[in-house]
Amino acid sequence: MDQATRIAEALQSRRNVLILNHVSPDGDSLGSTLALARALWARGQRALVGSAEGVPEMYRFLPESDRIVTVVPAGETFDGVVFMECSTPERAGGLASCAVGVPMWVNIDHHVSNTGYGDLVLLETDAAAVAEVVWPIIRVLHRSLDVDTATCLLTALLTDTGSFRHASVTPRSFRLAAELVSAGASPTAIYRWVYEDRTPAAIRLAGAALSRLALAEDGRVAWTAVTQAMLRETGAAMEESEGIVGTLIAIKGVLVALLFKEEPEGIHVSLRAQEGIRANVIAEALGGGGHAAAAGFTAREPLDDAVRRALAVVHTELSASATASPSDRPPERTI
Numbered sequence: 001m002d003q004a005t006r007i008a009e010a011l012q013s014r015r016n017v018l019i020l021n022h023v024s025p026d027g028d029s030l031g032s033t034l035a036l037a038r039a040l041w042a043r044g045q046r047a048l049v050g051s052a053e054g055v056p057e058m059y060r061f062l063p064e065s066d067r068i069v070t071v072v073p074a075g076e077t078f079d080g081v082v083f084m085e086c087s088t089p090e091r092a093g094g095l096a097s098c099a100v101g102v103p104m105w106v107n108i109d110h111h112v113s114n115t116g117y118g119d120l121v122l123l124e125t126d127a128a129a130v131a132e133v134v135w136p137i138i139r140v141l142h143r144s145l146d147v148d149t150a151t152c153l154l155t156a157l158l159t160d161t162g163s164f165r166h167a168s169v170t171p172r173s174f175r176l177a178a179e180l181v182s183a184g185a186s187p188t189a190i191y192r193w194v195y196e197d198r199t200p201a202a203i204r205l206a207g208a209a210l211s212r213l214a215l216a217e218d219g220r221v222a223w224t225a226v227t228q229a230m231l232r233e234t235g236a237a238m239e240e241s242e243g244i245v246g247t248l249i250a251i252k253g254v255l256v257a258l259l260f261k262e263e264p265e266g267i268h269v270s271l272r273a274q275e276g277i278r279a280n281v282i283a284e285a286l287g288g289g290g291h292a293a294a295a296g297f298t299a300r301e302p303l304d305d306a307v308r309r310a311l312a313v314v315h316t317e318l319s320a321s322a323t324a325s326p327s328d329r330p331p332e333r334t335i
Contacts, residue, residue, distance in 0.1 A: 027159030052093030
């Protein structure tokens with residue numbers, strides 16, 4: 001019996017399952033948790049999906065995303081918890097404490113930084129998205145694939161692969177995408193909902209952030225910041241800054257892009273990197289994590305200090321990349 005089947009059968013025996021997203025939830029984590037929950041709900045089982053930081057506006061089109069909670073109701077107990085795409089339990093944020101005392105922990109991930117915690121672990125670091133990892137579990141739990149579950153999974157797959165542009169994409173990614181589209185999921189609609197339905201305030205915010213664009217390392221690093229003052233001036237919400245870092249990494253010659261987001265609890269930093277540079281290594285050195293192409297971390301210091309510290313770590317990674325021999329670099333994937 002493979003590990004996906006073991007996890008599916010273990011979840012079948014649970015009365016009430018808590019499924020947790022990571023902080024700063026993205027389409028992969030949210031889509032995958034909802035897809036797993038839908039499989040359990042279809043069996044008549046109880047399952048609660050939690051996201052400590054809620055659901056960003058751009059992902060609220062996901063079927064039943066309104067059932068995701070930021071606070072677990074008082075008195076609710078669980079006999080199983082699933083950490084989705086959390087390299088450590090702490091990545092679930094404030095909801096991680098709800099897992100204390102739960103008798104079965106399931107760890108489903110594709111990050112190389114995952115610590116291997118939990119009673120049942122399914123870690124596939126060669127998967128382009130955690131959707132690819134959770135799909136075999138869902139298939140065992142509920143054989144029929146409906147359009148809403150397919151939409152959740154295709155959103156997860158499309159967003160974490162950068163619309164199938166990242167080097168992590170393999171034939172497996174396209175095979176899953178084909179199955180999901182055959183079930184009725186629309187990549188056109190998902191792309192529009194995630195990337196194109198922007199408010200005027202979001203466009204003004206992007207303009208304000210890009211006007212502050214700064215370059216470093218001879219043009220190989222681009223960064224900018226979104227401050228609380230900018231949010232007030234444009235009328236935008238911080239979640240509407242999504243996509244700005246993608247514009248930075250598209251600049252010719254830029255290898256690393258950083259977006260510093262000034263939040264009340266700290267500076268959230270989104271990283272993007274071109275192939276050959278490891279965004280996850282940069283983020284991990286600063287207390288965060290992620291993938292080689294996309295990662296993030298949170299700084300507990302003033303913005304200027306956070307920028308200086310991050311750029312110093314980026315410099316180290318650029319230097320390591322420049323001096324690495326071909327055999328030291330990760331092998332390129334072919335499709």
